[in-house]
Amino acid sequence: DGGITQSPKYLFRKEGQNVTLSCEQNLNHDAMYWYRQDPGQGLRLIYYSQIVNDFQKGDIAEGYSVSREKKESFPLTVTSAQKNPTAFYLCASRALYQPQHFGDGTRLSIL
Amino acid sequence: DQQVKQNSPSLSVQEGRISILNCDYTNSMFDYFLWYKKYPAEGPTFLISISSIKDKNEDGRFTVFLNKSAKHLSLHIVPSQPGDSAVYFCAASGNAGGTSYGKLTFGQGTILTVHP
Numbered sequence: 001d002g003g004i005t006q007s008p009k010y011l012f013r014k015e016g017q018n019v020t021l022s023c024e025q026n027l028n029h030d031a032m033y034w035y036r037q038d039p040g041q042g043l044r045l046i047y048y049s050q051i052v053n054d055f056q057k058g059d060i061a062e063g064y065s066v067s068r069e070k071k072e073s074f075p076l077t078v079t080s081a082q083k084n085p086t087a088f089y090l091c092a093s094r095a096l097y098q099p100q101h102f103g104d105g106t107r108l109s110i111l
Numbered sequence: 112d113q114q115v116k117q118n119s120p121s122l123s124v125q126e127g128r129i130s131i132l133n134c135d136y137t138n139s140m141f142d143y144f145l146w147y148k149k150y151p152a153e154g155p156t157f158l159i160s161i162s163s164i165k166d167k168n169e170d171g172r173f174t175v176f177l178n179k180s181a182k183h184l185s186l187h188i189v190p191s192q193p194g195d196s197a198v199y200f201c202a203a204s205g206n207a208g209g210t211s212y213g214k215l216t217f218g219q220g221t222i223l224t225v226h227p
Protein backbone atom coordinates (compact mmCIF):
# COMPACT_ATOMS: atom_id res chain seq x y z
CA ASP A 1 0.00 0.00 0.00
CA GLY A 2 1.71 3.20 -1.16
CA GLY A 3 2.00 6.20 1.10
CA ILE A 4 4.03 8.49 3.31
CA THR A 5 5.08 7.28 6.74
CA GLN A 6 6.09 9.68 9.46
CA SER A 7 7.50 8.41 12.71
CA PRO A 8 7.13 8.68 15.57
CA LYS A 9 3.62 10.12 15.90
CA TYR A 10 4.52 11.82 19.19
CA LEU A 11 7.99 12.97 20.18
CA PHE A 12 9.31 14.65 23.28
CA ARG A 13 12.54 16.59 23.50
CA LYS A 14 14.49 18.08 26.33
CA GLU A 15 15.68 21.61 25.88
CA GLY A 16 19.10 21.77 24.25
CA GLN A 17 18.73 18.45 22.43
CA ASN A 18 18.57 17.82 18.72
CA VAL A 19 15.86 15.48 17.51
CA THR A 20 15.26 13.87 14.10
CA LEU A 21 11.85 13.27 12.56
CA SER A 22 11.54 10.49 10.01
CA CYS A 23 9.69 10.67 6.69
CA GLU A 24 9.62 7.77 4.25
CA GLN A 25 7.61 7.46 1.04
CA ASN A 26 7.12 4.52 -1.30
CA LEU A 27 5.27 6.49 -3.97
CA ASN A 28 8.39 6.99 -6.11
CA HIS A 29 7.91 10.76 -5.85
CA ASP A 30 10.84 12.98 -6.73
CA ALA A 31 9.93 15.96 -4.54
CA MET A 32 9.55 15.98 -0.76
CA TYR A 33 8.62 18.74 1.67
CA TRP A 34 8.56 19.53 5.40
CA TYR A 35 5.94 21.82 6.92
CA ARG A 36 5.22 23.06 10.38
CA GLN A 37 1.70 23.73 11.69
CA ASP A 38 0.99 25.82 14.79
CA PRO A 39 -2.48 26.23 16.36
CA GLY A 40 -4.71 28.52 14.31
CA GLN A 41 -2.15 28.83 11.56
CA GLY A 42 -1.65 27.35 8.17
CA LEU A 43 1.20 25.13 7.11
CA ARG A 44 4.55 26.87 6.81
CA LEU A 45 7.29 25.43 4.62
CA ILE A 46 10.55 24.51 6.36
CA TYR A 47 12.58 22.75 3.64
CA TYR A 48 11.93 21.02 0.35
CA SER A 49 13.84 18.76 -2.00
CA GLN A 50 13.17 18.23 -5.67
CA ILE A 51 15.84 15.61 -6.25
CA VAL A 52 18.21 13.38 -4.31
CA ASN A 53 21.20 15.18 -2.75
CA ASP A 54 19.61 18.59 -3.27
CA PHE A 55 17.30 20.66 -1.06
CA GLN A 56 16.22 24.27 -0.60
CA LYS A 57 15.22 26.38 2.39
CA GLY A 58 11.59 27.23 2.80
CA ASP A 59 10.12 30.17 4.66
CA ILE A 60 11.14 29.13 8.19
CA ALA A 61 14.34 27.06 7.84
CA GLU A 62 16.24 28.58 10.79
CA GLY A 63 16.95 25.99 13.47
CA TYR A 64 16.24 23.04 11.17
CA SER A 65 18.35 20.82 8.93
CA VAL A 66 17.54 18.11 6.38
CA SER A 67 19.23 15.52 4.20
CA ARG A 68 18.13 13.70 1.06
CA GLU A 69 20.47 10.78 0.53
CA LYS A 70 17.77 8.49 -0.83
CA LYS A 71 14.71 9.20 -2.95
CA GLU A 72 12.41 7.57 -0.38
CA SER A 73 13.68 9.37 2.70
CA PHE A 74 13.75 13.02 3.83
CA PRO A 75 14.55 13.26 7.56
CA LEU A 76 14.19 16.56 9.41
CA THR A 77 16.42 17.47 12.35
CA VAL A 78 15.13 20.02 14.81
CA THR A 79 18.24 21.51 16.37
CA SER A 80 18.70 23.20 19.71
CA ALA A 81 18.89 26.49 17.77
CA GLN A 82 15.14 26.27 17.06
CA LYS A 83 13.75 28.39 19.89
CA ASN A 84 10.13 27.33 19.65
CA PRO A 85 10.10 23.75 18.36
CA THR A 86 6.77 22.64 19.82
CA ALA A 87 4.51 22.09 16.80
CA PHE A 88 2.89 19.57 14.50
CA TYR A 89 5.29 18.60 11.70
CA LEU A 90 4.03 17.36 8.35
CA CYS A 91 5.96 15.72 5.55
CA ALA A 92 4.69 15.67 1.97
CA SER A 93 5.79 14.33 -1.37
CA ARG A 94 4.80 15.01 -4.92
CA ALA A 95 5.09 13.65 -8.44
CA LEU A 96 5.19 15.98 -11.42
CA TYR A 97 1.73 17.26 -12.43
CA GLN A 98 0.24 15.95 -9.19
CA PRO A 99 -0.75 17.64 -5.92
CA GLN A 100 1.27 17.11 -2.77
CA HIS A 101 0.40 14.10 -0.64
CA PHE A 102 0.90 14.30 3.12
CA GLY A 103 1.87 11.96 5.90
CA ASP A 104 -0.05 11.90 9.19
CA GLY A 105 2.41 14.11 11.01
CA THR A 106 4.61 14.09 14.11
CA ARG A 107 3.71 16.14 17.15
CA LEU A 108 6.85 17.42 18.87
CA SER A 109 6.73 18.68 22.45
CA ILE A 110 9.39 20.14 24.72
CA LEU A 111 9.76 18.62 28.19
CA ASP B 112 3.04 38.96 5.09
CA GLN B 113 0.13 36.58 4.66
CA GLN B 114 -0.12 35.95 0.91
CA VAL B 115 -3.03 33.54 1.24
CA LYS B 116 -5.81 34.38 3.67
CA GLN B 117 -8.85 32.54 4.90
CA ASN B 118 -10.65 35.20 6.87
CA SER B 119 -13.30 32.96 8.40
CA PRO B 120 -11.81 30.79 11.16
CA SER B 121 -14.98 28.71 11.32
CA LEU B 122 -18.22 27.93 9.51
CA SER B 123 -21.28 26.07 10.74
CA VAL B 124 -23.77 24.57 8.28
CA GLN B 125 -26.81 22.32 8.45
CA GLU B 126 -26.62 18.92 6.77
CA GLY B 127 -27.91 19.05 3.20
CA ARG B 128 -27.23 22.78 2.77
CA ILE B 129 -24.39 24.42 0.87
CA SER B 130 -21.03 25.15 2.52
CA ILE B 131 -19.03 28.01 1.02
CA LEU B 132 -15.42 28.44 2.11
CA ASN B 133 -13.52 31.50 0.96
CA CYS B 134 -9.89 32.29 0.29
CA ASP B 135 -8.13 35.49 -0.82
CA TYR B 136 -4.62 35.89 -2.14
CA THR B 137 -2.36 38.85 -2.79
CA ASN B 138 0.42 37.48 -4.98
CA SER B 139 -0.49 37.96 -8.65
CA MET B 140 2.14 35.35 -9.61
CA PHE B 141 0.02 32.56 -8.14
CA ASP B 142 -1.52 30.53 -10.95
CA TYR B 143 -2.49 27.22 -9.40
CA PHE B 144 -4.77 26.75 -6.39
CA LEU B 145 -5.69 23.77 -4.29
CA TRP B 146 -8.03 22.88 -1.43
CA TYR B 147 -7.07 20.38 1.24
CA LYS B 148 -9.18 18.82 3.98
CA LYS B 149 -7.67 17.94 7.34
CA TYR B 150 -8.92 15.91 10.29
CA PRO B 151 -7.30 16.33 13.75
CA ALA B 152 -3.97 14.51 14.18
CA GLU B 153 -3.90 13.55 10.50
CA GLY B 154 -2.22 14.97 7.44
CA PRO B 155 -4.17 17.09 4.93
CA THR B 156 -5.91 15.27 2.09
CA PHE B 157 -6.10 16.80 -1.37
CA LEU B 158 -9.66 17.70 -2.44
CA ILE B 159 -9.67 19.71 -5.64
CA SER B 160 -7.52 22.14 -7.61
CA ILE B 161 -7.89 24.82 -10.25
CA SER B 162 -5.52 26.41 -12.71
CA SER B 163 -5.67 30.14 -13.41
CA ILE B 164 -6.74 29.44 -16.99
CA LYS B 165 -10.09 28.26 -15.64
CA ASP B 166 -12.71 29.92 -13.45
CA LYS B 167 -14.48 26.79 -12.27
CA ASN B 168 -13.66 23.17 -11.56
CA GLU B 169 -16.07 20.50 -10.32
CA ASP B 170 -15.57 17.12 -8.71
CA GLY B 171 -18.73 15.51 -7.39
CA ARG B 172 -20.09 17.56 -4.49
CA PHE B 173 -17.08 19.90 -4.56
CA THR B 174 -16.73 22.93 -6.84
CA VAL B 175 -13.97 25.50 -6.77
CA PHE B 176 -14.48 28.96 -8.26
CA LEU B 177 -11.66 31.33 -9.13
CA ASN B 178 -12.06 35.08 -9.61
CA LYS B 179 -8.65 36.28 -10.78
CA SER B 180 -9.54 39.96 -10.91
CA ALA B 181 -10.60 39.85 -7.27
CA LYS B 182 -7.82 37.43 -6.31
CA HIS B 183 -10.45 35.29 -4.65
CA LEU B 184 -11.35 31.63 -4.72
CA SER B 185 -14.10 29.69 -3.03
CA LEU B 186 -14.96 26.07 -2.37
CA HIS B 187 -18.61 25.03 -2.54
CA ILE B 188 -19.76 21.77 -1.00
CA VAL B 189 -23.24 20.69 -2.00
CA PRO B 190 -24.92 18.99 -0.25
CA SER B 191 -22.94 19.21 2.97
CA GLN B 192 -22.63 16.06 5.05
CA PRO B 193 -21.56 15.55 8.69
CA GLY B 194 -18.47 13.68 7.43
CA ASP B 195 -17.35 16.91 5.76
CA SER B 196 -16.64 18.40 9.20
CA ALA B 197 -12.92 19.15 9.17
CA VAL B 198 -10.43 21.96 8.69
CA TYR B 199 -10.17 23.17 5.10
CA PHE B 200 -7.00 24.80 3.80
CA CYS B 201 -6.58 26.64 0.56
CA ALA B 202 -3.12 26.72 -0.98
CA ALA B 203 -1.52 28.54 -3.89
CA SER B 204 1.48 28.03 -6.11
CA GLY B 205 3.26 30.22 -8.63
CA ASN B 206 4.68 27.45 -10.75
CA ALA B 207 1.76 26.59 -13.03
CA GLY B 208 0.84 23.53 -11.02
CA GLY B 209 2.68 20.61 -12.41
CA THR B 210 5.37 22.22 -14.47
CA SER B 211 7.82 22.20 -11.61
CA TYR B 212 7.99 21.07 -8.02
CA GLY B 213 7.17 24.52 -6.73
CA LYS B 214 6.25 25.22 -3.15
CA LEU B 215 2.75 25.87 -1.87
CA THR B 216 1.63 28.78 0.29
CA PHE B 217 -1.21 27.86 2.64
CA GLY B 218 -4.00 29.85 4.23
CA GLN B 219 -4.74 29.58 7.96
CA GLY B 220 -7.61 27.17 7.52
CA THR B 221 -11.37 27.25 8.16
CA ILE B 222 -13.04 24.82 10.55
CA LEU B 223 -16.22 23.51 8.95
CA THR B 224 -18.87 21.94 11.17
CA VAL B 225 -21.83 20.26 9.49
CA HIS B 226 -24.69 19.60 11.89
CA PRO B 227 -27.04 16.63 11.33
